[in-house]
Amino acid sequence: MANEQSCSRFFLDRPRRGKLLVVSGPSGVGKTSVVEALSASAEFHFSVSMTTRAPRPTEVEGVDYFFVTRPQFESAVQRGELLEWAEYGGHLYGTPRGPVVERVDSGDDVLLDIENDGAAQVKTAYPDAVLVFLVPPSLDELERRLRERGDTDPHEVLQRLAVAEAQIADAAANFDHLVVNDDIGAAVSEVTGILAT
Secondary structure (H helix, E strand, O other): OHHHHHHHHHHHHOOOOOOEEEEEOOOOOOHHHHHHHHHHOOOEEEOOEEEOOOOOOOOOEOOOEEEOOHHHHHHHHHOOOEEEEEEEOOEEEEEEHHHHHHHHHOOOEEEEEOOHHHHHHHHHHOOOOEEEEEEOOOHHHHHHHHHHHOOOOHHHHHHHHHHHHHHHHHHHHHOOEEEEOOOHHHHHHHHHHHHHO
16 A cells, blocks of 8 residues: 555656647648647747748747757757758758757647648657647638638649648648647647647
8 A cells, every 4th residue: 555655646746747749731721820829828838940041120039930050050950959850942940859858848838830741750759749730621721711811823822732632641641630720719729638638
């Protein structure tokens, strides 16, 4: 009986370990809105990415990104300091490992907003990560959303739809959960519920 009480006390006294949540989804699915809603809650800490691109006028170092030179970024990759990284538009982007692991180890839930390839890298580096892929209610609805934005020409809309189909097929095989984003509040609730289990 004493041994059972000691064992119970050990598990009750252990600090809660946080979770690493990766949210991905195709262009137009509403990922930014869902991620912003999740980030606004006190339950999640949004991970700040590192990039080699120059800061935009309104961006703040350490808040929007960690801005570094290409040699600094490449050195971080070689030292294994990034959970994931990729090159887009001639610039490198990645997620620093240290701050994420520190927060998770201290009991905080950490949120990453990254693409499919990055999500796969995170899962390899951190197998306990929970990968959530947001899907549209239908491809017709996704097309409608992309066209309503008004900033995308019709040819690019078709390209994004083709990319979305491939991403959804990949996500079905490689993500832990697919969440339909037909309503932002419902999608946020579903993602929050996934982490509660």
